[in-house]
Amino acid sequence: MAFLTPSLTRPAALWRGLGIALGGALLITLGAKAQIPFWPVPMTLHTLAVFFLAAALGPRLALAAMATYLAAGALGMPVFSGAPERGIGLAYMAGPTGGYLAGYLLGTGLTGWLAQGRGLIGRFLAMLAGLAVVYALGLAWLATFLPASGLLAAGFTPFILGDLVKLALASGLISGLALLRARAQ
Template sequence: MLQSTPAPYWRTLSRQAALAVAGAALITLAAKLQIPFWPVPMTLHTLAVMAIAVAAGPRLAMATLAAYLAAGAAGLPVFSGTPERGIGIAYMMGPTGGYLAGYLLGAGLTAWLAQGRGTLGRIGAMLSGLAVIYALGLAWLAQFVPAGQVLSAGLFPFLPADLVKVALVAAGATLPWHRLGGTASR
């Protein structure tokens, strides 16, 4: 019986890097798609972040979000509303900067909590990650809008759509995503 030898470390690392870049491209595409929703149009940004977190595991999810944020910081128009509303670090320092940072930490937490969990566990993991995204986003947004308007500007219009996205990811998480390169155990 022939034994297969493990792939060299550099090959595994380059595969993970390619998956992170592909994930960052997916997040970019999701950020650019707008779907009519009430009270504000929604993007698929959060859906992509949560799907990657649940499918890829903590290391690959955080590498993907780091690649996405690095591309944005470098001036590539990867964020929602770019280049019309600015690009690069200037955009990241604007009102939505806290949400962008929240995506990184929220994806890592979601991926870590979702490891080996069933549907309800993944939903709980995504809600925990969403809480991190909103906590950082609202704290940062408070620098730009009056205190009494933070929730009405940064939470209430977006929460219903984000809950729908969590439900969609939870429904889709039963598919064999590990065959695409990530595993829920990483």
């Protein structure tokens, strides 16, 4: 459902795609930096931004935005949640949350692909599939830092409720924007 990207000439589409990738990376960064009190742990809006972009832009542009975000982080820009306090660059990416970052890249592509042409529920399910990829890679990587007995308590249980709320918000936001766009035409 790439409803945010109208048809353009090839050079215009290239520039528009570059702008969308940079803007998407900025949105993901802002989401990673935003902290909202939540139970049992404070949450960021990172997941909301990533999956909103994936479902709204489609797989190619969303992957470009996520790859731009990860490239900025790899180059040492403090785009990640907790950066620069918890490190920057490749050192941060190789840390305990590195698997989640890789999962976001793959989950973005999967979500963007599955969400194309879907309604509210279909988009939510596409985002849920992408989130499953994020958690699978994240927990697999986190297992190299923690014993298996504490893995779910550290890397899944505190975050899943907030992530499900963010997926519902992202899916609803896309539906609302699509409705506004349809009324404007």
